[in-house]
Amino acid sequence: MIVTPRFVFLHLHKSGGTFVNEALLRHEPGARQFGYHLPRRMVPGPWRHLPVLGLVRSPFTFYLSWYAFQRARERPNALYRAVSDDGAAGFATTIRRLLTLGDDDALLDRVIAALPDRYVTHGLNLPGSALEAIRGSGLGFYSFLYRYLYGHEDNVHIARLERLGAELPAVMARAGVPAGAPLAAWLHGAEPRNASRHATPRETFDRALAQLVTEREATIIRRFGYAPDRHAPAPRVPALRAAPTSP
Numbered sequence: 001m002i003v004t005p006r007f008v009f010l011h012l013h014k015s016g017g018t019f020v021n022e023a024l025l026r027h028e029p030g031a032r033q034f035g036y037h038l039p040r041r042m043v044p045g046p047w048r049h050l051p052v053l054g055l056v057r058s059p060f061t062f063y064l065s066w067y068a069f070q071r072a073r074e075r076p077n078a079l080y081r082a083v084s085d086d087g088a089a090g091f092a093t094t095i096r097r098l099l100t101l102g103d104d105d106a107l108l109d110r111v112i113a114a115l116p117d118r119y120v121t122h123g124l125n126l127p128g129s130a131l132e133a134i135r136g137s138g139l140g141f142y143s144f145l146y147r148y149l150y151g152h153e154d155n156v157h158i159a160r161l162e163r164l165g166a167e168l169p170a171v172m173a174r175a176g177v178p179a180g181a182p183l184a185a186w187l188h189g190a191e192p193r194n195a196s197r198h199a200t201p202r203e204t205f206d207r208a209l210a211q212l213v214t215e216r217e218a219t220i221i222r223r224f225g226y227a228p229d230r231h232a233p234a235p236r237v238p239a240l241r242a243a244p245t246s247p
Helices: 017-027 059-072 078-083 091-099 105-114 128-134 141-150 161-174 181-189 207-216 218-224
Strands: 052-056 156-160
Touching (some): 052 161, 059 078, 059 091, 078 105, 105 128, 141 218, 161 181
């Protein structure tokens, strides 16, 4: 997370957070990093009253990006190794397991045992005890991460990755913490960071897997206007806010 005198920014996994972290550390006065991928409940006391900013992306492109990123690594993380049988399972099986992780007690137990028992400063940074909340929830992994990170919706302001350059400054203005000119320029024009090359959802998801994503990520898809066959959100723009409950 990034803490500043005006707001806190939370870094949701594979959703543009590396880019915004760099932008804030460069161009937001007083910004400093506190931990890595830490959830809202861990915001330090002096900053807990401040508005929380964050990003979200299409669940379809999240799963594509996550899979491509992990598969390309020399040593993928423990979650990927567990749900992909160390890379042998293929895209569809791996993502289906990730979408239904909360329903598969045996697989979830293996993943929890493979994750660290405390917060660290790199990688997924999700202790096994935190992932326990996905059990029986009916949530896909991305929706779980969203709720885990942002918690209750009070004073949380979310922009979509697909329209980050225009939407994050607008979200900041509505939150009462308008972006300065250098930050706005960076968000609009700088090159992406930590991006993965991957195919489009239309090229990759078969009908059954697309339907499973639609069911398991329904709240994010409806709230932010995402469609399964494109990178960009659908034209209708719903209210920008966080998930209604904590995990």
